Amino acid sequence: MRLKDKIALITGGARGIGFGFAEAFVKEGAKVVIADIDIERATRAAASIGPAVKAVKLDVTDLAAIDAVVRAVDEEFGGIDILVNNAAIFDMAPINEISEASYDRVFAINLKAPLFMMKAVSNVMIARGRGGKIINMASQAGRRGEALVTLYCASKAAIISATQSAALALVKHGINVNAIAPGVVDGEHWDVVDAQFAKWEGLKPGEKKAAVAKSVPIGRFATPDDIKGLAVFLASADSDYILAQTYNVDGGNWMS
Numbered sequence: 001m002r003l004k005d006k007i008a009l010i011t012g013g014a015r016g017i018g019f020g021f022a023e024a025f026v027k028e029g030a031k032v033v034i035a036d037i038d039i040e041r042a043t044r045a046a047a048s049i050g051p052a053v054k055a056v057k058l059d060v061t062d063l064a065a066i067d068a069v070v071r072a073v074d075e076e077f078g079g080i081d082i083l084v085n086n087a088a089i090f091d092m093a094p095i096n097e098i099s100e101a102s103y104d105r106v107f108a109i110n111l112k113a114p115l116f117m118m119k120a121v122s123n124v125m126i127a128r129g130r131g132g133k134i135i136n137m138a139s140q141a142g143r144r145g146e147a148l149v150t151l152y153c154a155s156k157a158a159i160i161s162a163t164q165s166a167a168l169a170l171v172k173h174g175i176n177v178n179a180i181a182p183g184v185v186d187g188e189h190w191d192v193v194d195a196q197f198a199k200w201e202g203l204k205p206g207e208k209k210a211a212v213a214k215s216v217p218i219g220r221f222a223t224p225d226d227i228k229g230l231a232v233f234l235a236s237a238d239s240d241y242i243l244a245q246t247y248n249v250d251g252g253n254w255m256s
Contacts, residue, residue, distance in 0.1 A: 001028050001029030002232060002235075002236040002237070003025055003028035003029045003030035004028070004030075005030075006029070006030040006031070006081040007030070007033070007077045007082070008022075008031070008033070008080075008082035008235065009032075009070070010022055010025075010035065010083075011036070011058065011084065011085055011086050011087035012035075012060075012088065013032070013035065013036055013042065013045065014034060014038050014041040014045045015041065015187070016185070016187045016189060017137070017182065017185060017187075017224045017227055018086040019045050019224065020225060021086065021227075021231045022034055022045070022049060022053055023228070024228035024231065025082070025231075025232065026050065026052045026053060028232055028236070030052070030235075031052050031054075031077060032046075032049075032053045032054070033053075033055075033056055033073050033077075034046055034053060034054070034055045034056070035055075035056050035069055036055065036056075036087070037057065037058065037059050037087075039055060039056075042057070043055040056069055056072070060113035060117065061108045066113070067120050070124060071120075071124075074124045074128075079124065079125070079128040080121050080125065081132050082134075083118070083121040083132070083133070083134045083135070084134075084135045084137070084231065085113070085114035085117050085118070085134070085135070085159075086137045088109060088137060088155075089105065089109050089110065090189065090192065090196075091105070091151060091152060091196075092148045092193075092196045092197070093148065093150075093200070094147065094150075095150050102151055103151055107155055110156065110158075111162070114162065115162060118134055118136075118177070121134065122134070122166075126175075131175055131176075132175045132176075133176050133239070134166070134178075135178060135179065135234050135235060136162070136178075136180075137159070137180055137182070138156050138159045138163070138180065138181040138246050139156040139182060140181055140182065140183045140184075140248065140253050140254050141156045142155075142158075142160045142181060143160075143181060143248075148197070148200050159179060160181070160246045163178065163244060164244045167243045176239060176240065176242060176243055177243070178234050178239065178245045178247070180230055180231065180234070180246070180247050180249060181246050181247065181249065181250065181254070182222055182227055183222055183248070183250025183253045184213070184216065184221050184253075185221060185222045185223065186221035186222065186223055187223075187224075190209055190221075193209075194207075194208050216250070216252065217252030217253065218251035218252055219251075222250070226249060230247055234247075
């Protein structure tokens, strides 16, 4: 077991990619805390995996709540070895239609929250003196601009940059910071994405999703199962010499 007795904290872990990571980490021997604003769903998710998973409520836009949750996890479990900054939201509009409210919310959840999660958790890791692993969730949208997705693309590009800076600052404490950039991942969130594309591009429901799936070189959407193996690798000792990298898991959409 590559993560035996490790303590992992995953934001937005009640569903989708974060839930897949929680399952995979537990199979590798870790104890996992799912931190999610939807505590009822998080509680069900934790119960479905087993006793090695605990659910806690966390609004990642509340910095005081971040500090309180991190402190509580540290006190209960004796440290935090792995942080996955997975919580994020999607919004879209052409640049001449974006709103301040959308900007504030996208950047509060997609950038500000991961930054202050890294601050709080890295301080715990430093105090415990045993290093750790931090995994930020970027996106192929952070690799390139998209005409209707200015704010989301910008927030994910910022995560890639923040990962590099944090990695260089924390390596002296034995903390490895890296990121994963998924492509298009199937799940219920795509109902929202598809509806927004239908609005702005004048499409029928489902049209954009079908077109996007066909455009992926590997020929299909990703699933959380396609991504979890890399997350386990980056959370384990196998990645001890890897730092400041953002790995594409996108079926060939972006080549670097």
